[in-house]
Amino acid sequence: MKFNKKIFYFKVNYASVVISKKDGYITSLKIAGDNQEYLNRSYIDANGSKVGFHAKKSTIIKNTNDHVEIAFTDNVLNMDWEVRYTMLNDTKGVYFSLKLDHKANYPDTQFSEIRLILRLKSDPFNWLQVEDNVARYLPTADEQKNCQIMGPKEACKVKTGEVIHKYDWSIDALKHDVHGFSTKNGLGCWFVIPSMEWKNGGAYNRDLACHQGENDSLQIIYMAGSHYGAGDEYPKKGEDWSKVYGPYLIYLNKAESPQESWRDAKAVAQVEKAKWPYSFVSQPGYIKERGKVTGKLTIKNPLDNSIFKLNDAVVTLVQQESNTESIPNQQWRHYSFWTHSSYQLRAWSKGVVGEFILNKMVTVVAGQNADLGEIVFMENRVGPITWEIGIPDRTAMEYKHGDHFNQWGLPYKFPQEFPNGIQYYIGKSDYFKDWNYCHVSVPGKGGKYQSIPWNIYFNLDQKTTGTSILRVSIAANSSTALSISLNGGKNSAEVSNFKDDACVHRDGIRGFYRELEFPLNANDFKIGENKITLNARKIGGYNNNYQFDGIIIIIMNININI
Template sequence: GQRAEVSVKGISGGNLMGKGPGAPPEGDLAVDIEIRYCLSKADQGVYTYCIFEHRPEYDAGDFTEARLAAKLQAFFSYMHVDDDRTGPYPLFNEGWDKYVYTALQWKNRAYGFSSPEKGLGWFMMLPSPEFLSGGPTKAEFLAHGIDPTVLCYWRSSHYRGASLILEKGEEWSKVVGPLFIYVNEGQSPEAMWNDAKRRLKKEEQAWPFDWVKNAAYIPAEKRSAVYGQLILNDTPAEVKKAFQAEIYVGLTRTPYKINTPEGALRLNWHNDAKYNQYWTKSQDPEGRFYIQDVPAGKYTLSAFADGVLGELTQSDIIIPESGQIDLGKIVWTPVRRGKQVWDIGLANRSAAEFAGGDAYFRPGQALRYAAQFAANTDYTIGESDYSSAWYYAQMPYANDSSKIIAFTGMSGTGEETSRNIRFTMDKACNGRAWLRIALCGTGADPRFDVLLNGELIKQIDPGISDGALYRHQIHGIWRELELAFDAKLLRAGANTITLVVPGGSLNNGVIYDYIRLELHEK
């Protein structure tokens, strides 16, 4: 035959399965687990996939950590994570920990190690990201370790992770994969990695694989192609109606609630790991999109785009079993509270455009912040450039005794830091003003104060911490914070809005995505 497959299956029978990281000693939850390995004659690698099944008679349970991990021989000394992190391992020496190697799963789907001495490469490939949790903005481990380690982490608690909770009596199944473990040869690490990227494109084109036989893995003939066009209807006349760069459009499970020990939790594509997600990236300025291989079902359409603050959602999207499904023109009217007065950054769910944002993964950001900026800094609207004058994160101000501590960020405490946003108003105002702040990550304590012309308006508590600041990421939990205030507080002439992170642990603070001031005058 052309293909051989081996299956190893564990039947729970009500017993708790899984004893990996985060699971209690007696096991994780009652779920049947089947792992399959597939080898065909012509391939330079092995496919593997896992099938989980929760039967109605099984008790309720909560997945903790769920991943495929491979530990390689030490001669695989050259790491390949993404374009910024490829080279002899370890890539960084200062305060090393494995979180410096986290990256966006959805974007980076061919990664691993190579051996320059032996001319061998070992790469993990995800032909489709549909089984991953957290959507296109989820950061996760791809590779790390003193012993070279490569991972597919489809459900985790990192950066607040995603939830997968099963109820007693619930019938549920999920196929994770197939993944492709690709082994190649080459004259250099770069040649082997480029070859792996080319092979990934071939695997993407073959998805869904016709040789996978399981009821939870939907074959190609029972999937649809979905297309349509987003019409950007941003109200201010000065705002461009065309999309600026990348648009992400997804069909995902309709948001739902689960019960946790801490209370009810609402799950959507950001934090759901139970159901598959079907996303596409478009760069069409007219907003056209095309999503391949969507199984039949009822979905919520979600979209976010560079340069557009907020997110589009449209519920009750019904996809039939097969065909070409035209969703037509979908009008997207982003929320505007009033006329835009000014903004800082680019609304893109990332901090990469700010000073320091291109090296977010290097340990010791608090030290770099203190080396490049004063504790009290000014940013003048119309004059300052956010790529050099606005540091991507704001945290307490480090002193000379501060040190990098692996896995826990920074040691010690720092002083209060202030960002003074200076701007001019042509006249006194009536009505309401809105300061809209989008964050793409937080530290251990993300609270900060907002002052207008020296007077406290409000202390903002962004809520739950995702740890992105001290675990070297700019893709934590995206959130938008709105602060409304009486427009009479804005003066004719010079004004200053100050953002203050109080003194304390150097692991406290926030990571900025975008800031905008809007005014609705009576």
């Protein structure tokens, strides 16, 4: 490493990195053998650029032939920030980490976003990729200039007539490990993320990753984010709280094409995951020794004790909800890893309705194995399923447009594609094309948007007895209340206490999962055609909508003729 009054200069045989002493920002990224500068600029900020990190002090932590590490410090939002950059002798780029520290005697604070942004040169870094199947060349800077602002405001119609929307390239935290940009010749810059255990918002929280910016291609990592309902973080006076975000790798590579650059970055991500937790980290608060939890998850059908075949199952350890601890989708104080603490175990699986919560806390000790043995959950089912719509997987992917949900403007197509709303006939309709991926409001009289009911029709050839159950699983909701009715009768009690996850208008496919049950009186059914109506009502916000995960009806003591 070399340095002077203005910069620190990191260099290995593979790459070079320049960091400003003034701010603690990266000012240059280059790969050996190629003089192409990656960056226009970079910065670290909070709350949508309302406040920013500007280093007040820099400290050389280590400077050897094998390991260079610099720490920068500042106090922002009543918290101590420590940013570290690390380069090892085999690092193809540089590692970044951030520690936030709110001491008990510090005043209250609140923040919704903490992020690192690399503004790459859009010419030539114009190939964006965030997932295997989410990639494209961006419009040129000239095509983006003076674009027409659409709705929502982040959507922009460029000169070619295409509408680009930065939320189309958001990512889910649980399985995500790479995103970034490449040139058409395969010169790439990627965030390689071995773990998102520090991310707020739960296992499937979604957040921005990359987007356009005329002369800049914006490569972003949100260490804290609230775009999809995760909420603000708010350390209070008297609370001693800290968290380390990262380290993650800013990886530079060169390949034959953008696709090869991506595949190489994905391979490096697997290597970095195998190293996690990193042994080289000395930043206080970073936990190297972890506990382990083992066991076998089994979910059974209570009607016949048969075992469901689990597909894409997820098991999480979270904080138990309380007066001071929010739902898992909005938890932020803690990590999603296991050291010395007690956790609540929650699990779910594709093809099985519901979320299953262990009825005792799981205590984990660093360096030890907590073997839970076989954990058996019973699905909540009071009778055989009469009919169902969708696939239980906590998303709306199986419905119309769900396979390409991250595309601006899909909700606006609903009035043209379904001019009479959803009229779904059990046994005849196909939810892949006859059930929209989101229930949205449509323009009404005077230009005001209004919600319209969705109807489900089915036939019965005999009367039923007892109380039947309609189970509605919600994949996402924004400012909408839901009620149901049977055969035009009285509406059920309205469910309105949803959390707004902003999923639909930010082009997502999953938000805050919610499972609802509506009892149905036997006297309200009739022989012949029956109709269930799903009623939506706007209750706030500028956009109201929701997405269904699935709908199941259990009609007691009857055979259905569909």
